[in-house]
Amino acid sequence: MGSERMLINIGPQHPATHGVLRLVLELDGETVIRCVPHIGYLHCGFEKIGEYRQYNQIIPWTDREDYLNSMGNNIAYALGAERLFGIEITPRCTVLRVIAMELSRIISHLVWLGTTAVDLGAFTPFLWTFQERETVYNLFESWVGARLTTSASRIGGMAADLPPGWVDGLKGFLRSLPKTLDETDRMLTRNGIWVGRTVGLGVMTAPEAINYGLSGPMLRASGVAYDVRKDFPYLDYDTYDWDIVVGSRGDVYDRYLVRLEEMRQSVRIIEQALERLPDGPLNIDDPRVILPAKSKATSEMESMIHHFKLVMEGPRPPVGECYVPTESPKGEKGYYLVSDGTSKPVRWRIRPPAFVNLSAISKMAEGHLLSDVIAINASIDIVMGEIDR
Amino acid sequence: MTVLPGAALPSGTPDPVTPRGLPHRGGDANPSVEALRARFGGAIGRHEVMWGETTVWVEPARIREIVLWLRDDPTQQYDYLVDVTAVEHRDAGRPLEMVWHVRSLPYRRFLRLKAALPDGADLEVPSIEPVYKSANWLEREVWDMFGIRFAGHSDLRRILLWESYAEGYPLRKDFPLRGRFSRSEQLSQALAANPEARYSMEELTVADAFHELPADMRARLLAEHDEVGA
Numbered sequence: 001m002g003s004e005r006m007l008i009n010i011g012p013q014h015p016a017t018h019g020v021l022r023l024v025l026e027l028d029g030e031t032v033i034r035c036v037p038h039i040g041y042l043h044c045g046f047e048k049i050g051e052y053r054q055y056n057q058i059i060p061w062t063d064r065e066d067y068l069n070s071m072g073n074n075i076a077y078a079l080g081a082e083r084l085f086g087i088e089i090t091p092r093c094t095v096l097r098v099i100a101m102e103l104s105r106i107i108s109h110l111v112w113l114g115t116t117a118v119d120l121g122a123f124t125p126f127l128w129t130f131q132e133r134e135t136v137y138n139l140f141e142s143w144v145g146a147r148l149t150t151s152a153s154r155i156g157g158m159a160a161d162l163p164p165g166w167v168d169g170l171k172g173f174l175r176s177l178p179k180t181l182d183e184t185d186r187m188l189t190r191n192g193i194w195v196g197r198t199v200g201l202g203v204m205t206a207p208e209a210i211n212y213g214l215s216g217p218m219l220r221a222s223g224v225a226y227d228v229r230k231d232f233p234y235l236d237y238d239t240y241d242w243d244i245v246v247g248s249r250g251d252v253y254d255r256y257l258v259r260l261e262e263m264r265q266s267v268r269i270i271e272q273a274l275e276r277l278p279d280g281p282l283n284i285d286d287p288r289v290i291l292p293a294k295s296k297a298t299s300e301m302e303s304m305i306h307h308f309k310l311v312m313e314g315p316r317p318p319v320g321e322c323y324v325p326t327e328s329p330k331g332e333k334g335y336y337l338v339s340d341g342t343s344k345p346v347r348w349r350i351r352p353p354a355f356v357n358l359s360a361i362s363k364m365a366e367g368h369l370l371s372d373v374i375a376i377n378a379s380i381d382i383v384m385g386e387i388d389r
Numbered sequence: 390m391t392v393l394p395g396a397a398l399p400s401g402t403p404d405p406v407t408p409r410g411l412p413h414r415g416g417d418a419n420p421s422v423e424a425l426r427a428r429f430g431g432a433i434g435r436h437e438v439m440w441g442e443t444t445v446w447v448e449p450a451r452i453r454e455i456v457l458w459l460r461d462d463p464t465q466q467y468d469y470l471v472d473v474t475a476v477e478h479r480d481a482g483r484p485l486e487m488v489w490h491v492r493s494l495p496y497r498r499f500l501r502l503k504a505a506l507p508d509g510a511d512l513e514v515p516s517i518e519p520v521y522k523s524a525n526w527l528e529r530e531v532w533d534m535f536g537i538r539f540a541g542h543s544d545l546r547r548i549l550l551w552e553s554y555a556e557g558y559p560l561r562k563d564f565p566l567r568g569r570f571s572r573s574e575q576l577s578q579a580l581a582a583n584p585e586a587r588y589s590m591e592e593l594t595v596a597d598a599f600h601e602l603p604a605d606m607r608a609r610l611l612a613e614h615d616e617v618g619a
Contacts, residue, residue: 040549047534048559052566083440086413206392210468210494213523224392224494226469231394231497233407246391318413322440323490323501325471336490338476347476351490359526388549 005033008370012041016119016374019384023361025373032373035365037358042388050348054314055081056155056289058348063149065350066386068111069329070150071140072104076326078153079234080335083324084317085155085289091278093157094235099170099273100152101235101326102266103140106177107133108329108381109259113184116256116378120197125184132180135173142166155315156290157283167274174267181263189257198253202364202376205250212360215353216331217258218380222250228327242268252379259381289315314343323351330354330381354380355387397466397495405497411441419443419500421465421493428462429455442501449487449504453515453541456502459491460520467491467500470521473528475535477562487514487537506537516542534560553582553603 006027011017020041026034046061053061062077063070075097082089089097114129137147142163144152152159188194204214209222219226227244229237245261247254283290291310292303319341325334331353338347357380365373395402415438422436422445432455434446447455459467471490478486484505492499506512516539518524528539529548536558539545547554556569568575600607 040547040551043549045559048564048566083411086411086440088409206390210392211522213470213521213527223390224394226392226394226494231405231494232499233405236407238404238406248390320413320439321444322442323472323499332471334471336472336474336488340479342479346478347474349472349474351472355526355530356523359523363522 010373017377018115018382020388021358021377021382021384023365023373023377025365025370027370030369030371032365032368032370035362035373037361039355039358039384039387042384044385044389046389047348047350050345052344054343055317055345056314058345059153060149060151063151064385065352065389066108066328066330066333066354066383067148068108068383069104070148071100071152072108072326072328073333074150074153075101076324076328076333077335078155079326080322080324080337081155081317083322084320084337084339085315086318087156087284087286087289089156090281090284092280093282093284095273095277096158096162096282097153098235098237098240099270099277102270102273103136103170105329106263106266107136109263112259112329112378112381113256116375117188119374119378120194122188122191122194125187128180128184132173132177135169135176139166139169139173142169154283154290156286161282167277170270170274174270177267178264181260185260189260195253197372197375198256198379199251200249201252201368201372202379203249203251204360204364208363209250209360212363213356214331214360215356216327216329216381217245217255217262218331218357220245221247221254221258223248228325228332232325234324234326237269240269240272242272252375255379255381316341316343325351328353330383330386331357350386350389352386352389354382358382358387392494394494395497397493398497408441414439416441419445419498421445421459421467421498421500424462424464425455425459428458442499444501444503446503446505449506449514451515452487452489452502452504453517453520456489456491456517457520459500465493466495467493467498469494470517470523470527471499473517473524473531475531475537475560477535477560479562481508481562484508485512485535485537487531489517511538512536513538513540515540516545518542534558536561555603 008025010023012020012022022038024036025032046065049061050058059074059077062073065073110129110133114126117125140150141147143166144150144160204222206223209219209224223246225244225246230244242265245258245265247258287306292306296303297307317339319339321338323334323336325332333353334351336349337345340346364376418436418438422443425433432448432451436443436445459465469492471492474488476486476488484507487504487506489502516528518528526548528542529545531537532545533547533549557564
């Protein structure tokens with residue numbers, strides 16, 4: 001019997017497309033012959049807006065790119081701007097940033113795990129993972145006053161130091177999270193439906209994954225042990241004891257295993273960070289970028305001038321450019337900043353890991369069944385705010 | 390199979406450490422710069438080291454053969470394309486700059502390649518998509534935002550904005566922050582548009598709105614149709 005090819009749209013705003021992604025699929029029966037992704041719907045224009053904002057005013061925009069990793073983005077941007085200014089942050093700030101970035105990785109992976117389980121028909125892990133995520137949001141809220149859009153970092157420091165009792169709350173989370181991960185592991189890893197719907201799907205070999213520019217768990221699941229934290233370290237990641245998690249098959253199942261184990265590694269890093277958390281100042285003492293204490297600003301002429309100039313004119317880095325990569329939950333996220341010596345960047349470029357990862361979806365989806373596209377799309381871990389910009 | 394970054398380094402090479410106290414300008418240049426000069430001669434311009442990163446200026450027309458060599462030469466192995474972007478300076482006299490960030494996983498090196506695109510000339514460079522698949526969307530984005538064409542790209546069309554977007558290239562410095570058209574003009578255009586006409590070339594069989602597409606897109610489609618028919 002002759003068959004007729006059919007075009008169908010998945011998304012935008014389909015529960016399984018994780019944002020405003022539209023996938024145009026050409027089907028032969030249930031087999032995907034061609035997959036054409038369409039992005040571009042939000043048009044937030046982050047990079048354009050950055051040209052009209054002072055360096056510190058850009059931080060709230062970084063929250064909104066990958067809103068599951070806002071703390072990580074804040075800090076990644078601050079690291080880029082600090083290199084442009086030639087600033088070294090304090091030891092306490094360094095350790096607190098490591099804790100914040102690893103907590104962001106955990107909650108991003110938790111959301112991924114819960115929503116992917118829902119996509120594939122399992123609802124319970126969604127409740128467990130979102131409950132754990134809520135604990136981290138409570139910690140963020142008590143630290144910086146916001147849950148989702150944290151805007152926590154500043155050039156040369158952080159917006160606030162830890163409130164009393166915060167470390168105890170974090171220790172409680174570090175005790176409960178591994179139990180939840182073990183429980184999810186028991187429910188999914190050897191589950192017949194889960195295995196049947198993930199193994200052998202969307203395979204990317206190591207050379208393919210490198211050539212397609214994949215990064216993060218997508219790359220590591222293909223067997224490439226590349227992690228920015230180890231290979232191009234920032235903060236003080238080079239002094240922690242932890243392992244890069246790699247897969248061997250490069251399929252949807254391995255991406256699940258890699259993310260699950262990465263959360264355990266993040267717990268390891270945070271535990272070490274808590275042991276070494278030093279006292280001392282949080283922010284550097286540099287009037288070029290850091291606001292003076294309120295009491296000083298109202299009582300000393302010099303401090304008042306610094307305060308005024310920083311707020312009205314903004315800090316001015318020297319002429320130059322830099323690219324600082326970081327390991328976000330979705331892969332290599334870097335900010336490329338170009339300064340012409342004024343208080344606003346000439347160019348603020350986001351290197352978006354999810355954008356590059358998603359570009360490989362056609363390669364991964366073609367030849368599989370329609371229902372497999374949902375699993376493959378979920379395995380990429382996309383946030384459209386970062387892809388569309 | 391596990392691919393280890395840094396695998397091409399001599400055994401016993403210490404693990405990388407966080408760079409600290411980087412100088413604003415100066416310092417050791419990436420050794421690939423000298424190798425590039427020896428291989429490509431005049432196509433390689435000046436280089437500079439800033440905040441520990443090496444930037445090397447290249448002739449735009451030869452970018453594809455340069456990255457191909459960088460990727461495949463055993464002493465270089467820049468197997469990973471990090472990013473493709475462009476920079477337009479506020480100083481109108483300065484040319485538009487193309488920027489490629491490439492990385493060698495086996496040697497743990499990072500290199501920035503730059504090419505100046507003089508004002509008034511054709512904004513076109515060879516596509517490096519045949520060398521790195523990741524350049525596909527990254528080059529489409531640069532085309533969409535800056536209007537720089539990539540010769541030899543397999544599917545060069547807008548990616549973030551829609552095909553019939555008529556306001557220009559948003560990341561160019563002469564593009565106003567709020568767009569060229571007023572809010573009321575944007576609204577009236579949006580209301581007057583046929584939603585079916587927003588479908589792109591791939592989906593025309595379902596869109597059935599060929600006559601409402603922009604003229605250049607119709608011409609491209611017809612050309613493609615003729616090609617397929619031939």
